Amino acid sequence: MFALTGNAPEAADLFAHAALLLGGRDPRDFVRDEPEEALHRNRAGQILCTLQPLAAACALADVIPRGVIIAGYSVGEVAAWGVGGVFDATATLDLVARRAEAMDAATRAGDGLIFVRGPSRDEVGRLCERHGAAIAIVNPGDAFVIGGGREALSGIAADARAMHGARIVALPVEVASHTKRLAAASAGFRETLRLVPAVFPPRTGARILSGIDAAPVVSLESGLDKLAAQISQTVQWADCLQACVEAGATGFLELGPGHALSRMVAEIEPGLPARSLEDFRSLQGVRAWAARHLGA
Template identity: 85%
Template sequence: MTLAILCSGQGRQHREMFALTGDAPEAERLFAHAATLLGGGDPREFVRREPDEALHRNRAGQILCTLQALAAMAALGDAIPRGAIIAGYSVGEVAAWGVGGLFDAILTLDLVARRAEAMDAATHAGDGLIFVRGLTREQAGRLCERHGAAIAIVNPGDAFVIGGSREALNQIAADAGAMHGARIVALPVEVASHTQRLAGASVAFRETLNMAPVSFPSRNGARILSGIDAAPVVSRETGLDKLAAQISQTVQWADCLQACVEAGATGFLELGPGHALSGMAAEIAPTLPARSLDDFRSLQGIRSWLMRRLGS
């Protein structure tokens, strides 16, 4: 089995997101460090007790979702086969570098905090994202051009995340509804990620990355994909350039999933939170098994699933 690991972006945070990883001793140091980035609050208690608004603030959301991926890898590392393909959705791409061993896990948490801060500093009040399904790429692009927004993420099945000002997004939502878009949803994200509105954040984050130690190539043979073109990371400098550029360029997520299949993936495991990425993987490759951590009741259940798949 060639496993494709999918690292989730923010938006699906929930109260029980650390139910499987929260007690894993291998992940304790990660939770402790994340607490220092969240004002001293234990992330496990943070997600249970803080209001939904706090869970979905840009900085907290990026830290929590990255922590979930890193904690899962720490707890399951010995069960993950060498040579995994790793792709990350939005901030999940930074997590993918940590999961794949290019960044140290603690450093990865620090980097996503700096990334979020750069994005917040570059954000215009009222910016955000909406999800639109049921339009063609050309139709979505024309709506964005008309209203001064941009396609932020291209998902499988004529599904797009669009970023811009709230006024522009409201106009696009109305027009998409009139064009019989199948689903239109405002996302709980406060920045216009992956659009040129955040060009300044890309510059700032690239400066941060200049100082980041990178272990390249990955010691576990992992292949990490770049979100903006679905190409594997083949060098430190080019990889870091793309990782920073991704903040203000369209993420080609459908291409990333297809690249996993073309690279020989025979199964997908989403580290969560949520099931969105494994659902998209099942859509693009319906004959391949695709699961999320949130599908399981225990880490042992995930290990058993991996063992069965590895033995098949």
């Protein structure tokens, strides 16, 4: 993380603000020096995963065209509101810190997430009903993130293996994100959102999608309702990607860490160009690609 954005002068203030939220640790040092366990703690992880797209958007502001479609995966949906200009970027970092704190306060010991690929949506739904868990995220290609307590997730993993699931992985997450177990966190975060200055519609002309239904945000209040509800409702990520395609997307650029989301585009529309920030060696390379594929 931060290989391309860490030295961008446009993002310097963001890195300084994130350091305050991380107890004085520079985020660039944090991701390099801290043990993996520390990186995956809920609050730190959410701050880091939000800082990356915000820093990228600042550094690439000159080539991100007006009217882009912005969708965010999990905490990335809060980042999307910052990238789209509805929230100030530093305020967005403060928001995700509060979001994580609300989620931690509502979490029960042993809660977490697993990834399952292979069984159909109906089959996964029946497994969740049998074991008392819930689908947290629907990804393309019969790939699901499931949230619940430790015993429930272990039971689902065992049943999915018996069904010859293609991939079953316990995720390094200690909250049952996007399930009803975090209903109290949704309520608390909605109150936090009431106090945050917002510009809507965004000056950038961006179209921001809500994760729980893949619909464009058409009013500030209903959009904030959905942004808070997303903490405790299923994220329909496959539908978000499909909505981008149906709206005429010419290409996808993943701003957050990693490249998992850009690879998912092939499951929806193999012919569309899709790249992640980490595919490039320089910001200039990103700018050149964006100019060709994003209409910049």
